[in-house]
Amino acid sequence: MVDYIADYYKNIENFPVLSQVQPGYLLSSLPQTAPARPEPFEVILGDVSKYIFPGMTHWLHPKFFAFFPATISSAAFVGDMLCNAFNSVGFNWLASPASTELEMVVMDWLASMLKLPTSFMFSGTGGGVIHGTTSEAILCTLVAARNRAMAATNVDNPVSKLVVYASDQTHSTFAKACKMIGIPPKNIRLIPTTVDSKFALPPCHFRKCIKADVAAGLVPLYLCVTVGTTSTAAIDPLEELLDIAGDYDIWVHVDAAYAGSACICPEFRYHLNGVDRVDSLSIAPHKWLLTYLDCCCLWMKNPSLVVKALGTNPEYLKNEPSESNSVVDYKDWQIGTGRRFKSLRLWFVLRTYGITNLQNHIRSDIGMARYFESLVRSDPRFEIVAPPNFALVCFRFNPTSEFKSIKIESLNRELLDRINSTGQVYMTHTIASGVYMLRFAVGTTLTEKRHVVAAWKVIEKEAQVISTTLKLNT
Template identity: 65%
Template sequence: MGSIDSTNVAPSTPSIAEFKPLDAEEFRKEAHRMVDFIADYYKNVENYPVLSQVEPGYLRERLPENAPYLPESLDMIINDIQKDIMPGMTNWMSPNFYAFFPATVSSAAFLGEMLSTALNSVGFTWISSPAATELEMIVMDWFAQMLKLPKSFMFSGTGGGVIQNTTSESILCTIIAARERALDKLGQDNIGKLVCYGSDQTHTMFPKTCRLAGIFPSNIRLVPTTAETDFSIAPEVLRKMVEADVAAGLTPLFLCATLGTTSTTATDPVNALAEIANEFDIWIHVDAAYAGSACICPEFRHYLDGIERVDSLSISPHKWFLAYLDCTCLWVKKPQLLLRALTTNPEYLKNKQSELDKVVDFKNWQIATGRKFRALKLWFILRSYGVANLQSHIRSDVAMAKMFEGFVRSDPRFEVVVPRAFSLVCFRLKPFPGSDVEALNKKLLDKLNSTGRVYMTHTIVGGIYMLRLAVGSSLTEERHVRAVWELIKELANDSLKEA
């Protein structure tokens, strides 16, 4: 883009003053303005309704049917954001957001993300952005060391790691690596024999991902879990399933163990599951999207016991490691199996360094070809806060959840439904004679969310409908958790009176 003698321009070009999409001084001015807009938003987000209260279709009525032909000013756009966009926001950044899992953020990650966006390097090969590739290798090793992963997952050892978009893409890449290894032996025609295992608590992206990879739907097993194991996989149940599949002539391929399930933060026993997986030559992946970040604290590290026997591990810093979307870290023990499945080598990307095989080309570690310089974001977080503050961050979220758990336990009308392990509390109004306990709790949740003062979500596990309070929005302080408990008690009074 730029200036050019108008005689070279197509005749139908409208007469517009020279268009410069990236003028450094205009960029500076406008970006400063957006920084203030955002800082003000963070300052005031507590005052917005947490859950948006708009009706479906609200926005189409407010916006024009077409893009404008002529430019509109930043003033107009910012005005429309306040008027039309903000009412439709469910404010994940609110300190009173307790739904799903928190999506944590930080000033440091924002700076890293800004710079990564601005540099806009497309790091498919080493040569296309050496700093992006090498910094990613380094921060993946740094993070691995913080988690006390074995050297077999590090570039400074025999493995390595890569930053992916989300857990879904990470698991898709590993299932495909496992599938290709298996089909090399079995022959392509036997794809219908490959079996994948998760549990009924594994995130639904897992069976979806298996299907994407061509695993037959009839060969996707979700091990049933029970309250007896706090909804984690019982190794003996898995073993029986695997043995039955082998006896039926099928080939066990892939097992997804979870640290911190989405419903209740259940934790599958990595070591015991890895023993079975190793015995049957099953690729075992540990999905620690949420709870993995906690393992930088010595008191939580035991959840990773047995990790040295595992094939791959993923953790999403966009969940509990202050990183903004998207950022999922995937470590693999045998990068060559990813490379075997995902490598492309078109002429137009060939270069000396790649051909000498002395460099990492991250396009061969992922689905897409292009990729951002996302390592900057993690590097900013690790350096700006240091291990000490990051541990403190995890611990204070857990402490707030523990405090809330104490509140629930102290009120005889309520119960904690499953044990709290991290920063999520699953609870409900207790059943009492003549009550429809599910309807009662549903009503309570509706009442809570329709105040706009809080957003919480529910789940059903083991047949029990429960409310989830996931502590950890980056702006949440002890006073917010105390206030939400007061609100819950107040609305519970109303609900119980009505019932």
């Protein structure tokens, strides 16, 4: 398998980035039932090449510029091999002391790299936990916030009064989690952003909104502030929002799933300014810190609120250290009971590369994105349409200087289709404040400057084809 994987990486550029198969391609190719008898490893691997590969959208392809990259490393790979080798189930401390304590160590290490205050660290008064996804981090903190708020009110049917806040650019998982815990959809305020607000949550609208809600007898519960939104990597103004939120007893969470990793560089750390005043913060190293899926780090100032909401104490898990309250039982910090030895991957990454090289890795990706931005800016038929933050460039094809009265959105849709159909590059789109734009997210582990250059050539070429057609039609 090691050889097979090495070959995969060696040949990865020969595969189309975006899979070109049709729905149902695999369902109709594989047998309807599992084999009764063993099949040889070589046959299974052969089927991976024959049936799985055509259906892969290759996230690790160096010309994958879609969504946000999911970065990897050999350090995390071997760390995960070791995690599997142990296959320990660290629901409580005793079931795997090393698993629990290494997670505590690594969460403090990363907190320190992010210059988080000690109020988020085990060495201080808080603590952190590794979840699978940001969704889980948000869900767990929402439940804790809800329970705290409900315990504090005497009104009838209190959950119907709770209101949550975020921008309309906040990840869709936020509203999903709110609905899961029973927040009425009409109480989920997704405050509109605009081009002028740089697609970030405008504090003045938040202030108006929360004031009106309180006046209407509603109870502000939770504010989700995003540092690096999924669409455009917009940055909600944390400090200004906190100045407003501070007047209310509201849980403030910072979702920095993507951009948080960049904050290990001193020059980007200011995006987290104000974090000392929030209740919780989550960052997903599986996006930009080379750890593979799944790895989302959640820090909390008061983990006991989550433990109070999620804690269980069945007889079959009772043990002396847990009863003595001298240990962390991570089952009470998360949705599930069982958990893998999750910290090994991150521990291997932090030690194998060291802080300096991880900072350089972030800077290199951002450098390539800035380079791509300069290419876009150098072509007058293109424009940058969102402030370029971190390693994401949002732009669009806009040849209105050459062609009047064209429909920019459909032109860009066509351009994106053409680009992705080449199989040479994969990019995605978004719409923010009504503006359709193409997203170019740099940073898969194998991406080098030459891949960015090559991608730009594909984009220009396909744009040229569209231009030529437009010319013929006018």
